[in-house]
Amino acid sequence: MKLYRFLTGPDDSSFCHKVTAALNKGWFLHGSPSYAFNAQTGQMQCGQAVYKEVDGKDYTPDMKLGEQ
Numbered sequence: 001m002k003l004y005r006f007l008t009g010p011d012d013s014s015f016c017h018k019v020t021a022a023l024n025k026g027w028f029l030h031g032s033p034s035y036a037f038n039a040q041t042g043q044m045q046c047g048q049a050v051y052k053e054v055d056g057k058d059y060t061p062d063m064k065l066g067e068q
Contacts (some may be wrong), residue, residue, distance in 0.1 A: 011044040
């Protein structure tokens with residue numbers, strides 16, 4: 001089964017740490033990162049899609065994808 005997540009966060013080191021943690025848990029980058037201005041916070045936001053393949057599980061919408 002393939003799992004997909006879209007990681008988001010402010011344009012600072014916390015976002016890089018979030019992506020690094022996902023990579024070290026077996027997730028892979030999917031496509032290019034995105035970068036957009038958040039008018040509500042006045043900050044730039046980053047986004048990165050990641051995916052992972054896992055065996056022996058069936059997908060359900062209540063899965064905690066970050067815990068896989």
